[in-house]
Amino acid sequence: MKTRNYILIAITSIVGLAVMTSCGGGGKTGSEGTQATEEPAAAAGPSAEQMALGEKIFKEKCIVCHQANGQGIPNVFPSLVGSDFLLNQKVLAVSQVLNGSEHVVANKTVKYPAPMPPQVGTHEEAVAAINYVLNNFGNKGGFVTVDEVKDVVILPR
Numbered sequence: 749m750k751t752r753n754y755i756l757i758a759i760t761s762i763v764g765l766a767v768m769t770s771c772g773g774g775g776k777t778g779s780e781g782t783q784a785t786e787e788p789a790a791a792a793g794p795s796a797e798q799m800a801l802g803e804k805i806f807k808e809k810c811i812v813c814h815q816a817n818g819q820g821i822p823n824v825f826p827s828l829v830g831s832d833f834l835l836n837q838k839v840l841a842v843s844q845v846l847n848g849s850e851h852v853v854a855n856k857t858v859k860y861p862a863p864m865p866p867q868v869g870t871h872e873e874a875v876a877a878i879n880y881v882l883n884n885f886g887n888k889g890g891f892v893t894v895d896e897v898k899d900v901v902i903l904p905r
């Protein structure tokens with residue numbers, strides 16, 4: 749009984765493989781190109797545009813303190829590389845870019861001599877900057893969406 753099941757499974761797999769290869773091996777059809785673009789833009793991560801905006805903001809603003817390599821200056825500006833706060837509290841990190849570190853309550857072990865001032869004025873910019881630093885300097889930190897931070901209030905300055 750058992751052996752027969754195994755044989756059945758084996759046959760099904762072989763037939764399955766044969767069907768798959770015969771379909772995939774066919775010549776190019778006109779619809780191939782369009783099919784790819786019709787696929788839903790699943791949770792694939794930030795768009796190239798958003799990453800480019802994040803890079804621009806980083807180079808204009810963040811780089812001064814956090815340095816070109818993202819490693820900051822010990823005891824003055826924290827390193828963003830492997831930062832526990834950045835990687836694990838993405839919404840708070842976005843909030844800090846919008847409102848400055850004085851307005852963000854987070855569990856921080858290191859005290860810095862000066863707070864981080866607010867950097868940008870829109871959720872889109874803050875998300876772009878955070879997604880950029882989450883995925884550069886060796887960080888592979890995933891990403892945050894504008895929708896996830898829509899409740900973060902932008903404080904008046």
Ligand code: HEC
Pocket residue numbers: 805806809810811812813814824825826827828831832833834841844845849856859860862863864865867868877878881
């Ligand atoms: C004027 C200097 C300065 C600038 C500019 C600056 N930061 Fe910061 N940043 C700091 C300081 C200081 C801290 C630590 C604040 C604290 O915890 O009190 C910090 C902390 C952070 C943290 C948390 C890291 C950790 O482990 O605590 C993130 C994330 C961050 N900054 C991202 C950014 C981004 C993104 C930008 C640009 C949009 C930016 N910063 C611009 C000074 C700066």
